[in-house]
Amino acid sequence: MTANKEASSSPNVAVSANAPDSETLARMALSGDDEAFFRLVTDDRERLLRIAYAYMKNEHDALEAIQEATCRAYAKLRKLKEPSLFLTWYTRILINCCIDEQKRKRRMLPMLRLPEGAAIDRLPDERLRLDAAIAKLAPHYRHIIILKYYEDMTLTEIARLLEKPDGTVKTWLNKALKKLRADLGEGGGGFHDRWGEDGTLRI
Numbered sequence: 001m002t003a004n005k006e007a008s009s010s011p012n013v014a015v016s017a018n019a020p021d022s023e024t025l026a027r028m029a030l031s032g033d034d035e036a037f038f039r040l041v042t043d044d045r046e047r048l049l050r051i052a053y054a055y056m057k058n059e060h061d062a063l064e065a066i067q068e069a070t071c072r073a074y075a076k077l078r079k080l081k082e083p084s085l086f087l088t089w090y091t092r093i094l095i096n097c098c099i100d101e102q103k104r105k106r107r108m109l110p111m112l113r114l115p116e117g118a119a120i121d122r123l124p125d126e127r128l129r130l131d132a133a134i135a136k137l138a139p140h141y142r143h144i145i146i147l148k149y150y151e152d153m154t155l156t157e158i159a160r161l162l163e164k165p166d167g168t169v170k171t172w173l174n175k176a177l178k179k180l181r182a183d184l185g186e187g188g189g190g191f192h193d194r195w196g197e198d199g200t201l202r203i
Helices: 002-008 012-017 022-030 034-043 044-058 059-075 083-105 124-135 138-150 157-164 167-186
Strands: none
Touching: 002 034, 012 059, 012 124, 022 034, 022 124, 034 044, 034 083, 034 167, 044 083, 044 138, 059 083, 083 157, 124 138, 124 167, 138 157
């Protein structure tokens, strides 16, 4: 009796179990359901904010980029061909918004995420050098490093996001790492322990 009463008093369990997935929400949004569209963005907000922050340096500009991306995505929603790829499609729009805003403000240097509560003048020299080295990379190399090492995306996921062949993305990653190694050095300077035996970078 008690168990039944507790089950009936917890409707959220049933609601959560039946919550629509992102593809279902995208199909609903394409059918004119605005609530479904904004729920898609809200549910993925934390990841989107991390990506925007990596490009925009600060939370205010990152939130502005997300707002602009949301407006653009809403306006272009009918162009989405595959509902299952909504989040990939939206992320691509967000990155483009970040790039546009950087160009507008002439602030082309992406700041990597700071530890919570950290002040920039207290950051280790090693971290500042790493930020500067990544900032000097060509945009497409910078995208790869941010998405690979800060968002932990696979090369296949990055390729789909950037609409490039897997082989191209792998080549870009290797070239980006090679440039970073040349800039930072493989030994000394505090960077010797950041390079794996396979040549990858440990952020």
